[in-house]
Amino acid sequence: MLKKQTRQASGGGAEMAVRRGRPPGDPEVKRVELLKAATSTIAEEGYANASLRKVAQRAGYTTGAVTYYFANKEELVLALVESRFDRYDAMLEGIQAETAIEALFERWLRLTTSDPEFWPVMSELLAHARHDPALAAVYKQRYGRFREVYTSIIAAGQVRGTVRDDISADLLADQLSAMADGWALLFPLEPERFTPGRVRELVDAAVALIAPVPGARR
Structure with a gap:
């Protein structure tokens, strides 16, 4: 019983690690979507006002998802x-x-x-x-x-x-x-x-x- 609980805990930790790693989905598709969102944000609001948060919101992602693909x-x-x-x-x-x-x-x-x-x-x-x-x-x-x-x-x-x-x-x-x-x-x-x-x-x-x-x- 203890071993089963240990395996379950271990599996849960691995699942959390995956969640904190690469976002699910095709990486290339997500990069393209983020670049499109960045394009629209800059076109409408200018470079200075185009924050990663705004790009993420426009793409429907979290800011963390953006920084996975682009550090800054x-x-x-x-x-x-x-x-x-x-x-x-x-x-x-x-x-x-x-x-x-x-x-x-x-x-x-x-x-x-x-x-x-x-x-x-x-x-x-x-x-x-x-x-x-x-x-x-x-x-x-x-x-x-x-x-x-x-x-x-x-x-x-x-x-x-x-x-x-x-x-x-x-x-x-x-x-x-x-x-x-x-x-x-x-x-x-x-x-x-x-x-x-x-x-x-x-x-x-x-x-x-x-x-x-x-x-x-x-």
Whole structure:
């Protein structure tokens, strides 16, 4: 009888240990849910007001569940920025084979304007990165990689003769990135400027700007 009680007590202790450990459920699904909750919280309340408690409440979890996956707010934000750039990378992977600048612009605009929280969050975190070296390092590294791939796509277009080559590919990539970033930053403030028809016109204008210039080959 005593041994049975001991086993029961031991089993109960193990169960409590599990409860204090990893929260039940698929860890990857929970991470995604928490990142979505963090995105909405930052988009609506700003970075400064986005506490782990608010993120947990929005996701329907306890604060302890959040800190199991992310030790603190800084770690959560870094993961959020990485996940955003992962979406950029996935977009670029899908376009590299065809190296079509027009398709790149279209997919980029579709990605960044189809999600009303995308740029409000990215601009909030970019502003905060000025005072956060770890976050700034992630932005620089991931955005640098984005521009490298962008440059390779433009360079391939120059070789094929579909992109002007009197300006270097890296300069064109920098200019086009800055222009597209400007559109995206203004999109949350002036959504009426970015109707499907006008987005089509913006893409056509950007492609025209980098079209080959007769007699201007390097």
